[in-house]
Amino acid sequence: MQMKKIVLLLLVFCLTDVLLIHERVVTAERVVIIDEPINVRSGPGVNNTIIGQVYMDDEYEKVTQKGNWIKIRYNGEAGWIHANYVTTVEAASSFNETAFVRVNGLNIRSKPTTSASILGQLNKGTKVQTITEQNNWVKISFQQKEGWIAKEYLQHNSGEPATAQQATKKGTITVQTPILNVRSEANMQSNTLAQVNQGDSFSYYQQVNGWYEIELPNGVKGWVANWLVSTQHASQQINGLITLLHDGTNIRQGPSTNSSIVGTGAQGEQYEVVHQENGWYEIEYNGATAYVADWIVTQDQNVYNEQASRQVGLQNKTIVIDPGHGGRDVGTTSTSGMYEKYLTLETAQRLEDKLELAGANVFLTRDDDSYITLSSRALLANIRSADAFLSLHYNSFPQSPDANGIGTFYYNEQHKAFAETMQRAMIEATGLNDRQTKRGDFHVIRENQQQALLLELGFLSNEKEAYYVQTNEYQEKIIRGITAGLIQHFSY
CATH class of the missing domain: 3.40.630.40 (Zn-dependent exopeptidases)
Known part of the structure; x- marks a missing residue:
């Protein structure tokens, strides 16, 4: 009789171990919520008690599945959600390697999906530390922050890393509006990377279609509209025309707001540029030269055409x-x-x-x-x-x-x-x-x-x-x- 009890206990132990192993295999998967709000229930069925709700893009460990119901780990306990409202993803596999970015402007996202918010951008040749990998996304550590990037744009130690581009600083911009969005591309439709405040100054590297590419304190580069900032350039000879953006633009004797006003210009007037220095254009004016601030003019006729009938910001609104x-x-x-x-x-x-x-x-x-x-x-x-x-x-x-x-x-x-x-x-x-x-x-x-x-x-x-x-x-x-x-x- 004693021997039968021992055999029975061993059998129960083995079956339990098999079940536990099976559950561990199942938990190698995770689920991502694809609708909101979705009820979490105490059991697999709509007649069971609602114990909470989950929301779009939330991610949970999958414990097991029973028919169309999936058991998840929810706030430290078991919960059940309907399979129609989730997608299953592979669990992240851990690794720790150094990798290099292969392209410019690679988005860092908060989650491993293109619908997640953008935390910043990386440029070609940037070195990052990889943490985990999931569904062709890699979680990285960069400048004491973590985020997800697409795996295809990384190059690991097995190859020669790309050389980081050494961009040349062309000057400094200063924000002239209370809050200014820094965007991932030089247009209004791109994602907002950060917001900066009036009076903040940043180095800029290039100007494209009325936008400046700037570098934020965390090393991420983004774009700001040139009509919402003032600019200090390195001294340079420059040819061409500038167009005034506003009526009543002051034209001064020297390159300073403290300099005497020698005249005013109207919106749309154009002047020949002689020289540019520290945020001011020297222009040909009434047979001599005078100065106008570069943050209230444009050399890009397209920018002028877009803004000619509009007033910037909230002034007088x-x-x-x-x-x-x-x-x-x-x-x-x-x-x-x-x-x-x-x-x-x-x-x-x-x-x-x-x-x-x-x-x-x-x-x-x-x-x-x-x-x-x-x-x-x-x-x-x-x-x-x-x-x-x-x-x-x-x-x-x-x-x-x-x-x-x-x-x-x-x-x-x-x-x-x-x-x-x-x-x-x-x-x-x-x-x-x-x-x-x-x-x-x-x-x-x-x-x-x-x-x-x-x-x-x-x-x-x-x-x-x-x-x-x-x-x-x-x-x-x-x-x-x-x-x-x-x-x-x-x-x-």
């Missing part, structure tokens, strides 16, 4: 800010009891200060806790002939307390591009979930004759997000994002 709700209309209420009406007013007042610093003329539909009708809010924008109207709100959906993120609503189809610019800038600045842009039938934007949007700046029904959006950190980020969106909209 009229912006109407509408703090949602007020008075007896408290709006939604956070889990801690914060009324939406107070938070929208705080955000609006902060935004007013920021926009005025950028040169805008700002009007609030209310500047205290008072009740204002919806028609009066839209009417103010129409009376002021506002260049833009922004109605500020915070969202709520108690039925789904995990709902989160920022969304932008437009009513008129011609305002969709404006909405997309604003949405993109706010997400970039805050890092919150992107709920994208949608058409919304709201009175304040429907009855508005101006460019009008309604912004939902976070969820007060989500306990975690409600706490965060009230912090000074978040308020500064969202104000920076809204300001950047407006500047981008009016500058390009």
Whole structure:
């Protein structure tokens, strides 16, 4: 009898070990979520309890699969999700080697997919340390940061690494607008690598189609619009014409803003260039020579044609800010009891200060806790002939307390591009979930004759997000994002 017990125990142990080995083999795979939000359940079926939600591009360890349901490791415990909403990827294999970049402008991404955000760029010949490999992507370490790059653009120690290009610095640019996007390519459609602030200065290496290639402090190179920066060049002889971008451009006796003004020029006027030095063009003027600042002219006729009818940035723009709700209309209420009406007013007042610093003329539909009708809010924008109207709100959906993120609503189809610019800038600045842009039938934007949007700046029904959006950190980020969106909209 004792011998039978021992044999039985050994058999159970062996079977258990086989099962554990099988599970370890299964966990060599991972799943990536391809829709959102997706419910995580306690068991394999829709009748099981929902224990949480997962979102687009989230990645989890796959434990096993039962029919159309996949078991994952979720917050330290087991959870089940439907297989229709995931894609399976190979687990990353670890290795540690030195490699060299084979191309210029190689994107570093936050995850091993082309849909992930871009963290920066690498140029040909750059040396990196590899960490793991997954589905033709390699995770690298570079300048104390980690990210993913496409494997095909790496060259390992087995070959001769490419020689890094030694670019020549051609001068320095200084940012002339409160917030400026640094982009991966010399156009407005490319990805934003970083944002820099007014007064920041950077070396630049080349100028292409009205854009400067600059180098950021982390060594990453990107592109900025030349009409939003001032430039200091190495002294050089230069031939050709420059075109004035603005009416009333000062023409000076010497290469300094302290120098005497000898005349003014009108937008579109052209002058022959004699010399260029330290951010100034010496031009032929009335039979002699004079100077004009290079940040208010262009040598590229295409740039002039694009900008001739547009004013850069927020200077003299009229912006109407509408703090949602007020008075007896408290709006939604956070889990801690914060009324939406107070938070929208705080955000609006902060935004007013920021926009005025950028040169805008700002009007609030209310500047205290008072009740204002919806028609009066839209009417103010129409009376002021506002260049833009922004109605500020915070969202709520108690039925789904995990709902989160920022969304932008437009009513008129011609305002969709404006909405997309604003949405993109706010997400970039805050890092919150992107709920994208949608058409919304709201009175304040429907009855508005101006460019009008309604912004939902976070969820007060989500306990975690409600706490965060009230912090000074978040308020500064969202104000920076809204300001950047407006500047981008009016500058390009």
